[in-house]
Amino acid sequence: MDHDPLSDLPMTHSAIDRDAPSRADPDLLDQLLADPATRVVELRGGRASLRPDGVLLRRPPEPADADSLLLYLGRLDGVAHLAACHPQTPGPPVDREERLDAAPFVTLRDVATDLPAQEAELFATALGLTNWHARHGYCPRCGNETEVVEAGWVRRCPHDGSEHYPRTDPAVIMAVTDASDRLLLARNIGWPEGRFSVLAGFVEPGETIAGAVAREVFEETSVEVDDIEFVADQPWPFPASLMLGCTARATTSDLVCQPDEIAEARWFSREEFRTEVAAGRVKAAGRLSIAARLVERWLGERLDGLRPR
Numbered sequence: 001m002d003h004d005p006l007s008d009l010p011m012t013h014s015a016i017d018r019d020a021p022s023r024a025d026p027d028l029l030d031q032l033l034a035d036p037a038t039r040v041v042e043l044r045g046g047r048a049s050l051r052p053d054g055v056l057l058r059r060p061p062e063p064a065d066a067d068s069l070l071l072y073l074g075r076l077d078g079v080a081h082l083a084a085c086h087p088q089t090p091g092p093p094v095d096r097e098e099r100l101d102a103a104p105f106v107t108l109r110d111v112a113t114d115l116p117a118q119e120a121e122l123f124a125t126a127l128g129l130t131n132w133h134a135r136h137g138y139c140p141r142c143g144n145e146t147e148v149v150e151a152g153w154v155r156r157c158p159h160d161g162s163e164h165y166p167r168t169d170p171a172v173i174m175a176v177t178d179a180s181d182r183l184l185l186a187r188n189i190g191w192p193e194g195r196f197s198v199l200a201g202f203v204e205p206g207e208t209i210a211g212a213v214a215r216e217v218f219e220e221t222s223v224e225v226d227d228i229e230f231v232a233d234q235p236w237p238f239p240a241s242l243m244l245g246c247t248a249r250a251t252t253s254d255l256v257c258q259p260d261e262i263a264e265a266r267w268f269s270r271e272e273f274r275t276e277v278a279a280g281r282v283k284a285a286g287r288l289s290i291a292a293r294l295v296e297r298w299l300g301e302r303l304d305g306l307r308p309r
């Protein structure tokens with residue numbers, strides 16, 4: 001294939017100047033709301049709105065923004081950006097949506113592959129941060145309600161003064177190949193027939209990336225691996241992961257699936273994979289995730305070019 005499928009992975013752009021020093025200014029949000037040059041990304045139930053031409057809607061501040069959870073995302077090309085987050089999912093189009101050129105609210109999953117890279121970064125940052133706020137309203141030390149400070153980047157407990165920071169959970173995701181360069185793919189128990197992907201799992205406390213890869217592959221399939229290499233990562237704010245993409249070489253090949261997690265696991269040669277997709281027995285994944293890109297990198301072609309015959 002012409003280029004590395006990991007080189008244009010959605011949500012891996014780093015163009016935002018996160019401008020962390022400004023977060024400490026307690027007047028920052030008020031100042032930015034009063035400045036018509038500020039741009040606001042509005043999130044409703046984790047969804048954002050697109051303009052009719054398909055780019056992310058970034059509008060000037062409105063008075064109602066002060067009633068939402070406000071997050072300072074940083075500066076993009078020198079322009080300060082806020083996320084204004086409302087917990088409720090938007091209903092059917094009403095007056096407000098019509099005023100936004102009837103733009104529908106969409107999920108990041110729906111649009112991340114098509115958005116300009118810096119807009120996918122803005123959306124992913126806002127979504128990951130608002131997901132964290134939605135799940136961390138109470139102090140883990142004393143159970144009191146926490147308050148939002150540092151322009152949305154810290155929650156502080158007014159009772160014991162403890163400060164709590166946004167969480168990102170590292171997860172490993174790995175393309176495991178054997179001596180014949182066959183790829184190990186598996187179907188989770190909750191997935192429909194024909195949906196296969198590379199193995200993945202969360203990194204545990206006290207564990208390295210390589211340790212997590214070896215443990216997860218063995219737990220899920222009983223395959224032992226070595227030659228573990230990190231190849232690329234991808235923020236995955238659904239709700240709070242950072243996917244650490246790796247490759248590994250299998251030193252054993254017998255498959256024993258972990259019954260409460262893996263419905264089936266198989267070794268695929270490239271020819272078998274293409275044949276199974278053509279026959280409709282394996283469904284090629286969309287190109288949003290690093291999982292799909294790891295398969296493409298092994299296969300040597302794009303998954304969206306494969307079609308059932």
Ligand SMILES: [Zn+2]
Pocket residue numbers: 139140141142143144157158159160161162
């Ligand atoms: Zn507390």
